[in-house]
Structure formats: C-alpha cells, structure tokens
Amino acid sequence: MPAPVALDKTVILAKLPQMADKSRKDSDPPIGTGTRLVSAGRRAEWTGPVVNPPVWRASTHLYEDMTAHREGPRHNEDGRFFYGRRGAPTQWALAEALTQLEPGAAGTVLYPSGVAAIAGALLAVLRPGDVLMMADNAYDPSRAMGRGLLADFGIETRFFDPRDLSAFEASCCERTRAVLLECPGSLTMEMCDVPGLARAARKRGIVSLLDNTWASSLGFPALARGVDIVVSALTKHVGGHSDLMMGAASAGPKFYPVLRKRAQNLGIVVSPDDASLALRGLRTLQVRLDRETSSALEVSEFLAGRSEVALVMCPMLPGSPGHHIWTRDFTGGCGLFSFVFRGGTAQSRDAFIDALELFGIGYSWGGFESLAVPVDPAPLRSTMQWPPEGLARKDRFGVRLSIGLEDPADLIRDIEQALNRMTAE
Ligand SMILES: *Cc1c(COP(=O)(O)O)cnc(C)c1O
Numbered sequence: 001m002p003a004p005v006a007l008d009k010t011v012i013l014a015k016l017p018q019m020a021d022k023s024r025k026d027s028d029p030p031i032g033t034g035t036r037l038v039s040a041g042r043r044a045e046w047t048g049p050v051v052n053p054p055v056w057r058a059s060t061h062l063y064e065d066m067t068a069h070r071e072g073p074r075h076n077e078d079g080r081f082f083y084g085r086r087g088a089p090t091q092w093a094l095a096e097a098l099t100q101l102e103p104g105a106a107g108t109v110l111y112p113s114g115v116a117a118i119a120g121a122l123l124a125v126l127r128p129g130d131v132l133m134m135a136d137n138a139y140d141p142s143r144a145m146g147r148g149l150l151a152d153f154g155i156e157t158r159f160f161d162p163r164d165l166s167a168f169e170a171s172c173c174e175r176t177r178a179v180l181l182e183c184p185g186s187l188t189m190e191m192c193d194v195p196g197l198a199r200a201a202r203k204r205g206i207v208s209l210l211d212n213t214w215a216s217s218l219g220f221p222a223l224a225r226g227v228d229i230v231v232s233a234l235t236k237h238v239g240g241h242s243d244l245m246m247g248a249a250s251a252g253p254k255f256y257p258v259l260r261k262r263a264q265n266l267g268i269v270v271s272p273d274d275a276s277l278a279l280r281g282l283r284t285l286q287v288r289l290d291r292e293t294s295s296a297l298e299v300s301e302f303l304a305g306r307s308e309v310a311l312v313m314c315p316m317l318p319g320s321p322g323h324h325i326w327t328r329d330f331t332g333g334c335g336l337f338s339f340v341f342r343g344g345t346a347q348s349r350d351a352f353i354d355a356l357e358l359f360g361i362g363y364s365w366g367g368f369e370s371l372a373v374p375v376d377p378a379p380l381r382s383t384m385q386w387p388p389e390g391l392a393r394k395d396r397f398g399v400r401l402s403i404g405l406e407d408p409a410d411l412i413r414d415i416e417q418a419l420n421r422m423t424a425e
Contacts (some may be wrong), residue, residue, distance in 0.1 A: 033101075033218055034286050041097025041279065046089035052279065055272045056088035078107065078260075086264075090272035094279050098248050101282075102230065104223035107256040109249050109263045110270045114213060114233025115141050117247025119149060121229050122178065124262035125207045125255070128154030130177035135162040135192065136384045137185025139211060143380065159382040162192035169200050176204070181227075182211040183220070184322065187375045187400055188388070189313035189338055191322025194329065198226035207255070213237070213366075217250075218286060219332030229255050236366030237334060240281035240288055244274045288368070288405065292335030295408040299401065302412045303339050308419050310342040310395035311388070321388070335403030336365050338375050340387065340395050348422055349374060349397040355418035358411055365402030370411060375400050 046053045061081040063069040072082050079092050087095075091110055098108040111117040122145065126132060134146050136159040146157030160168055162181055179201050183194050198208040210222045213233040222230035232238070234246040249259050293316060300314040314337035315326035326333070341349055353361060359372040375398030378386045387396045403411065 036101060037283055037286055040100045040282070041093040041095075043093065043096070046093050052276065053090050053093040055276045056090045057272055058088045059084035061088070085267060085269045087269065088272060090279075091270055091275045094275045094282070095248075097279065097282055098217075098250060102217040102223055102250045103221045104252050105230075105250040105256070106253040107250065107260065109256075109259045109268070110234075110275065111247040111249070111263070111268055112270055113245045114211075114231070114235050114247035115145075116268065117231045117233070117249045118142050118180075118211060119145055120247075120263050120266060120268060121209055121231050121249045121259060122150065122180065123153075123266070124259045125178050125209075125229070126150065126153075126155045127177070129175060130155050131173060131175040132157045133168065133172070133176060133179040133206075134159050135179075135181050135185060136160060136381055137162065137188055137190055137377075138180060138182045139186045139213075140380050142180060142182070142211065161384050162197065163190060165193055165196050165200060168197060172201075172204055172206060176206050178207040178209060180209045180211065182214075184214055184313075184315050184326075187338060187377050187380070187398070188384075188386070189315060189320075189322070190384070190388075191315050191325035193325060194220070194222070194227065195225045198228070202226065202228070214334060214336060215330055215332060216285065216289070216334075218289060219334070220330050223250065223252055225329065228252070229259065234278050234281075235364060237285060237289065238278050238281050238366075240284065240366060240368065241277075242364065242367035242369065244277045244281075246270055246274055246278055289332055289334055291405055292403050293333040295406075295411065296333065296335040296337055296401075296403040298408040299403055299411055299415065300337055300339070302415065306419060308342055308344075308423060309339050310391055311340045313338045313340070313398075334366065335370075336400070337403075338398050338400040340375075340391065340398045343392075343394045344397050344422075346374075346376075346397055349399060352418050352422040353399060355421040356414055357417075358406060358414040359401065365400075367402070368405045370404040370406055371402040373400050374398070 061083055095108040095110055099105045111120050132155055134157050150157055160171060181194055181197060183192050201208040207228045209229045210227045212220055212222045212230045213236050216237050229249055229251045231249045234248055251259055297316050300312045300317045303309045304312045312320055314320045315322050316333040353372050356372055359370045362371050365371055
C-alpha cells in the first residue's frame with residue numbers, strides 16, 4: 001500500500017502569511033502576472049505531492065485531543081482547522097491566491113455568488129441611518145439591493161453619475177458612509193475616474209467599494225489605486241468555463257477583518273468543489289483575458305465600421321467613450337462590450353440576436369463561449385440618460401456581447417451575416 005500523504009500539522013496550523021513574496025528584496029526582478037497566477041495559493045502543506053490542492057469536503061474537523069479542542073475556537077485564525085464553515089485547505093488556497101494577486105490586500109473572503117459578495121461587503125460597512133452612494137450604472141442586482149435589502153435595514157441609497165467627480169463631492173453629506181462603483185458600468189460600459197472618486201471618498205471618511213468583475217485585479221489593481229474594498233464575481237472570468245457561481249471581496253488590513261467578521265456572522269461559506277474549479281480557472285486567467293481582449297477589439301472595430309451601428313461602447317476601442325480613462329488607469333481589458341443600433345426596433349434587434357449562430361443567448365459572461373443579450377438600460381438608470389448624449393432618441397436598442405475564445409474571424413463573419421439578415425428582413 002502506498003504510504004498515506006503526510007500533512008505536516010504544525011504547518012497546517014500556522015497562520016497564513018500576508019504575501020508569498022514578502023521575503024523578496026526590492027532589487028529582485030519583478031514576478032510577472034502569468035508566473036504569479038501559476039504559483040498563487042499553492043502551499044505544499046495544502047497540496048501534498050500533487051499539483052492542485054485536493055477537494056477537502058468537510059463539515060466536521062476532528063481535534064487531536066481536548067487541549068486542541070479547547071484551543072480551536074479561541075484563535076479563529078485563517079488557515080486553522082475549526083469547523084467546515086471556516087473552510088478547509090481548498091477554500092484557503094483560493095482565498096490566498098486571490099489575496100496574492102491583489103496588491104495591497106490583507107485577505108479575501110469567498111462568497112457563494114458575486115451578488116452575495118456585494119451584499120456581504122455592503123452589510124459589513126453600512127449601518128441603519130447611513131447613506132450609500134451608488135454609481136447609476138451599477139449592476140442591476142446591486143441597484144435592487146439598494147432599494148430592497150438596504151432600504152429594509154434603514155440604509156438610504158442615492159444613485160449618481162460616476163463620471164461627474166464634483167457632483168459626487170457636492171452630494172456627499174454627513175450620513176454618507178460608503179460609495180459603490182463599477183468601472184466600466186454594467187451594460188453601458190461608461191468609464192469613471194476610480195482613483196479620483198476613491199480619493200475624494202477617503203478624504204471624507206467614506207468607504208469606497210468597487211465591483212471590479214470586468215477588469216479583475218490583472219487589469220485594474222483596485223486596492224493599489226486607492227479603493228478600500230474590491231468585489232468580484234468569480235462566476236465570470238475566474239471560473240471562466242460557465243460552470244460555477246462564486247464571489248470574492250478583498251481588502252487591506254483595515255477592512256479585511258470587518259468583511260471577515262460579517263461573513264462569519266452571515267454563515268457564508270463556499271463549496272470546496274467550486275473552490276477547486278475556481279482555482280483551475282485562475283491558472284489560465286491571463287491567457288484567456290488577453291485572447292478575449294484582442295478578439296473583442298477586432299469585433300468592436302468591425303462593428304464601428306458598420307452603418308447599422310450608431311455607437312460601440314468598448315473601453316479598449318480608440319474613439320469609444322472613456323477610452324482615455326482605460327488607457328490611463330487600466331493594464332488590461334476583457335471580451336465584454338456593448339453596441340447600439342442606429343435606429344431600428346426592439347424586433348429588429350432581437351432578429352439580429354436570433355440570427356447569430358456562434359453566440360449563445362444568456363446571462364453571465366467571461367466564459368470560453370461567446371454570448372449575446374439585448375441591452376435596454378433606460379429603466380435601469382435614475383440619473384444617467386439613455387440614449388447617451390450624442391445619440392439620437394431613436395438610437396437606443398443595444399446588444400451586449402461577451403467575446404469568448406472562438407476565432408475572431410468566425411465571430412465577425414457570424415455577426416456580418418446576422419446584420420445582413422436583419423436588414424434584409
Ligand atoms: C454577474 C455580475 C455580478 C454578480 O455575480 P453572480 O455570481 O452572478 O452573482 C456582479 N457584478 C457584475 C458586474 C456582474 O456582471
């Protein structure tokens with residue numbers, strides 16, 4: 001019989017280090033993102049002799065004796081066996097990997113979905129009577145959270161146009177406790193000055209949160225750019241294969257303990273099977289994002305040249321709204337962008353989507369396969385106008401594309417035939 005894997009208990013019970021490369025000297029050459037993605041979270045005491053941490057399915061953690069049992073709950077440290085709700089090495093490895101990939105992070109909390117991460121982070125920092133400033137182009141379920149969950153707990157949500165920094169500063173009041181940003185905005189992809197807004201918030205003692213699902217820490221290292229808490233739907237890019245739901249929130253030493261405490265109160269835990277899938281996705285994140293970005297750029301250039309298209313909303317595309325902010329603040333993009341038809345009707349737009357052969361119709365994005373959904377943002381905006389400035393009133397039927405890993409030439413051919421069929425009808 002092969003010898004059982006010897007897991008060094010003294011190491012397992014050790015506290016997690018802050019960053020794996022803390023011992024590195026400033027004179028050492030920088031470690032590239034691809035290299036970091038490959039090594040992040042892979043501790044020998046968690047993986048044993050195999051490459052990936054095994055799936056530790058566990059509710060009960062057994063203690064060695066009564067002394068260990070008495071000690072267990074007293075410490076409540078990350079990376080210490082206690083009970084299944086605090087996770088086991090599979091979840092710890094994912095959380096640690098995400099922390100290592102987010103410059104400035106002291107820790108990461110995992111949630112069962114992106115929405116749960118947003119709710120968990122907001123409930124960690126807001127109290128009854130507080131005001132939350134929310135970017136008007138935030139993800140719709142975040143908006144619904146403001147009007148529903150948060151309102152029920154006596155928290156007021158005010159929607160604002162995140163492109164207007166001075167309007168944000170003017171509308172902050174004594175009760176303003178937090179601001180939730182998203183860049184680019186959901187569906188309509190507007191860019192905002194995240195470092196400027198975060199700085200203005202911090203000056204007033206307002207906690208800044210960013211939903212950074214679009215860029216991830218690879219394209220926009222949010223904490224390093226002044227954001228207090230960064231939230232992400234791992235369901236999208238990190239999973240990358242459309243087969244899992246998960247979210248994460250990371251923060252520095254001031255807010256990580258606050259997030260962690262609230263998540264423990266709420267009984268938040270993710271399954272080790274999903275954590276294992278997310279870790280697998282994480283290893284290829286950079287190559288997938290690079291490929292998606294270059295393909296999305298090709299597709300968006302094609303669309304920008306078509307007479308049926310009034311506006312392409314793709315931050316990576318020169319000439320697209322907010323492109324200068326993307327070039328200034330971001331080091332990467334992804335495959336998600338939208339465009340608006342010149343005139344037309346909801347029916348002609350739907351006919352275009354139906355005519356697409358390589359794009360699935362469905363929510364979510366960031367998977368290996370391309371997707372399309374209709375975009376009708378007017379009912380989802382309180383202060384930002386739709387259609388946006390510069391477009392005629394009739395130019396309002398949009399489509400959001402999530403560009404996957406197919407060959408961009410095939411995607412463009414598919415879009416071309418769908419446009420031709422739409423206009424022929
Ligand atoms: C999908 C999404 C979420 C929510 O993630 P789920 O895992 O689906 O709950 C949050 N923010 C943005 C920007 C998203 O696109």
